[in-house]
Amino acid sequence: MKVQVNDAEHSQKELVVELPYEVFKEAADKELDALLPKAKIHGFRPGKAPREVARKQFSHQIKSQAIEKVINEAVQDAMTSNDIIPISQAHISDVVFEEDKPITFKARVDVFPTLNLSKYKDFSFKKIDVEITDKDIDDALVSLQERDMTYEPVENRDSVIEGDVAVIDFEGKKDGVAFEGGTAKGFSLNIGSGQFIPGFEDGVIGMKKGETKDLNLTFPKEYNNAELAGKDVVFTVTVHEIKEKVKPEINDDFARDIDPNSKGLDDLKAKLKRGLQQEADRATQIEAFGQILEQIVAENPFDVPYSFVKEQTDRLAYNAMNQFYQMGINPEQVGISFEMMAQRYVEQAREQVKQALVINEVAKLENIVVENEDIDAYLSFHAELQDKTVADLKKELEAQMQIDAVKNEVLGDKVYKFLAGVNKCENSKMSKQEYEAHKLAEQAKNQAKAQEGEEEKEEKKKPAAKKTTAKATTKTAKATATETEEKPKKTTAKKTTKKKESEEK
Numbered sequence: 001m002k003v004q005v006n007d008a009e010h011s012q013k014e015l016v017v018e019l020p021y022e023v024f025k026e027a028a029d030k031e032l033d034a035l036l037p038k039a040k041i042h043g044f045r046p047g048k049a050p051r052e053v054a055r056k057q058f059s060h061q062i063k064s065q066a067i068e069k070v071i072n073e074a075v076q077d078a079m080t081s082n083d084i085i086p087i088s089q090a091h092i093s094d095v096v097f098e099e100d101k102p103i104t105f106k107a108r109v110d111v112f113p114t115l116n117l118s119k120y121k122d123f124s125f126k127k128i129d130v131e132i133t134d135k136d137i138d139d140a141l142v143s144l145q146e147r148d149m150t151y152e153p154v155e156n157r158d159s160v161i162e163g164d165v166a167v168i169d170f171e172g173k174k175d176g177v178a179f180e181g182g183t184a185k186g187f188s189l190n191i192g193s194g195q196f197i198p199g200f201e202d203g204v205i206g207m208k209k210g211e212t213k214d215l216n217l218t219f220p221k222e223y224n225n226a227e228l229a230g231k232d233v234v235f236t237v238t239v240h241e242i243k244e245k246v247k248p249e250i251n252d253d254f255a256r257d258i259d260p261n262s263k264g265l266d267d268l269k270a271k272l273k274r275g276l277q278q279e280a281d282r283a284t285q286i287e288a289f290g291q292i293l294e295q296i297v298a299e300n301p302f303d304v305p306y307s308f309v310k311e312q313t314d315r316l317a318y319n320a321m322n323q324f325y326q327m328g329i330n331p332e333q334v335g336i337s338f339e340m341m342a343q344r345y346v347e348q349a350r351e352q353v354k355q356a357l358v359i360n361e362v363a364k365l366e367n368i369v370v371e372n373e374d375i376d377a378y379l380s381f382h383a384e385l386q387d388k389t390v391a392d393l394k395k396e397l398e399a400q401m402q403i404d405a406v407k408n409e410v411l412g413d414k415v416y417k418f419l420a421g422v423n424k425c426e427n428s429k430m431s432k433q434e435y436e437a438h439k440l441a442e443q444a445k446n447q448a449k450a451q452e453g454e455e456e457k458e459e460k461k462k463p464a465a466k467k468t469t470a471k472a473t474t475k476t477a478k479a480t481a482t483e484t485e486e487k488p489k490k491t492t493a494k495k496t497t498k499k500k501e502s503e504e505k
Helices: 021-038 051-057 059-081 134-147 200-204 252-258 265-299 306-326 338-344 346-365 372-385 390-399 403-422 432-461 470-483
Strands: 002-008 012-019 091-097 103-110 124-131 150-153 165-174 177-190 212-218 232-246 424-431 497-499
Touching: 002 059, 012 021, 012 059, 021 051, 021 059, 021 103, 051 059, 059 091, 059 103, 103 306, 124 265, 124 432, 134 265, 177 232, 200 212, 200 232, 252 265, 265 346, 265 372, 265 403, 265 432, 306 338, 306 346, 338 346, 346 403, 372 390, 372 403, 390 403, 424 432
Parallel strands: 091 497, 124 424
Antiparallel strands: 002 012, 012 103, 091 103, 150 232, 165 177, 165 232, 212 232
16 A cells, blocks of 8 residues: 655645455455355355355455455554554545555545644733722622512502513404414513513503403514514503512612522622633633733644634534523524534634633643642632532532533632743733623624624625636636535545446446
8 A cells, every 4th residue: 555645735734545356356255255145146045155256245344344344444553553543533535446446535624733833932921900990790680680680470569560560462454364483372461571572561651450451463574473574553551460570678688588598698798800801810821821822822823623623613602502592592593503503613613722722722831730728729619609618519520420520610710820830921900880881892893803704705706797717707706616615524535535446247
């Protein structure tokens, strides 16, 4: 077997392989040997057909299985002999097979990229320090109060107002006919929540217990049901019960109700402050870390394997799709498929993969490792935040198979601390409110940038002016084919073989 190993784009190795025809012939004989005992051929008892008759009868099957086997074995042998450690299945292409001639093919496989970090120090980055104030803690208490409130029947008035929960029956009709999804009984409507189409909740405000009323409304033109979009309808609504919000008083009892391990309100406030500070510090550290990593990646360009990018892309797309489901929305019904969502995240995934590889490479270069005491410190800190014992938290993480994720997080923290020390930091202080506004502004800027990118892609898709020649068109086609990223596929010699074989007759 002859093997030529080439470096290919996207952190791949290309194997150009030539196999002697005798290797295939031997494999074909073995396939025939395995087939003979159970071969069913007209005119012969099972397993009793002559060898050459069976070879001719099952020619295609024997050849297909034999060539797939020798190619797959050759790929494995070639990678082993050339110390290639694959991180994906091989993609086989350009198979040439002719009788009594050597078999040639190419194989591409993803390999772990080689990083040569020539510079990862002396960059500049900005770090925001968020100060948690008493107002932030009070706001958190109010949020807990809202979460813990109950709804009790109204006793001092008889009509619905903003903020109430009205228990209602309703039936919606279009042109006098009830439409699907427009009817419910005993429905609890939170007035002011915006659950229903515009005008519905406003129509319920002022209604009295036991009252029935017709609401003449119009569905929004952009409503996702085409049969109802922009259409006039009538909802017949009956109010059965009116409830109002009853908020618990914020005191020691409230604190112990929220957190049974709390000693009282002051203790709960202290815990809230620690939690809010940890959340803010984590967010600003990730932001600062990202600035450093972006500069390192830009200064030290390298390719990343497609399989790594694909895995991260799918993870991001899955999380995005899951957010829709958590909001009670089926993304498929609003025209958003998993494939469409994944396509949006390709570049972000590629950048995240590069940054993760940089973190590991810096750790290797600077001998940064995660020790047992690092894990213990992590568990101790988070156990205190969650009011759990270290043993219980560790057991929980092990059950969820999250210990490796913890190790990665701890390693990232240690690498960040190292990089923060060897790069130039410009610190600034913000309140929690200022930082949240800053984050919203950054998100808006990133969304605008992404939108510009999408518009640029769409612009490029538009057909060019008709003034062209066949020669120019051919050149463009070649350039496009060259620029297109080839994606690894599973090893399937059958599907990629270009057969130049003479069929036995």
